[in-house]
Amino acid sequence: MTIVVGNAEPQITISSPAEGGFFDFGDTVPYEVSVTDAEDGTISDGSAGCAKVGVKYLLGHDIHAHLLSEATGCKGTIQTSAEQGHGGDANIYGVIGATYTDNGGRPGAGPLTASAEVRIWPKLLQAEHYNMIAGSRRSPTPARAAASASATPTTPTTRASTTSPGTR
Numbered sequence: 126m127t128i129v130v131g132n133a134e135p136q137i138t139i140s141s142p143a144e145g146g147f148f149d150f151g152d153t154v155p156y157e158v159s160v161t162d163a164e165d166g167t168i169s170d171g172s173a174g175c176a177k178v179g180v181k182y183l184l185g186h187d188i189h190a191h192l193l194s195e196a197t198g199c200k201g202t203i204q205t206s207a208e209q210g211h212g213g214d215a216n217i218y219g220v221i222g223a224t225y226t227d228n229g230g231r232p233g234a235g236p237l238t239a240s241a242e243v244r245i246w247p248k249l250l251q252a253e254h255y256n257m258i259a260g261s262r263r264s265p266t267p268a269r270a271a272a273s274a275s276a277t278p279t280t281p282t283t284r285a286s287t288t289s290p291g292t293r
């Protein structure tokens with residue numbers, strides 16, 4: 126984190142796609158980004174500052190990621206694609222990254238850039254890696270027997286006698 130006296134660092138948030146979401150390679154993924162900055166104010170869909178919000182799609186493979194496409198603005202879509210050569214690999218994921226460079230602060234206080242990113246997972250891997258991604262699973266709550274199980278009152282059964290004396 127860079128500290129510039131006289132300029133507060135912008136905070137950038139990717140509200141969509143959700144971290145850990147799923148996509149298909151080749152999907153056009155909708156995104157939404159907002160920024161708050163002490164000097165520049167709040168920048169969200171419709172703000173002029175959105176022109177300075179850069180969004181990128183990267184294909185992650187193990188620990189490195191390749192930049193494949195870019196977009197500009199607080200809200201829009203970004204094209205994903207699979208990179209040749211990684212198609213069959215297991216450990217691949219998408220990264221949606223966003224950056225914003227502020228307008229600087231007091232005279233002499235240079236601009237600061239904030240960035241954020243979320244990972245999204247190819248649906249192909251959903252079954253295989255689901256448990257890893259989802260983390261801890263809920264364990265079923267053991268059913269508890271009611272402490273005071275009162276005896277069910279026996280309902281007397283009224284039985285109409287159908288025995289009629291035989292007529293002779």
Ligand SMILES: [Ca+2]
Nearest residue numbers: 133162164227
């Ligand atoms: Ca600032």
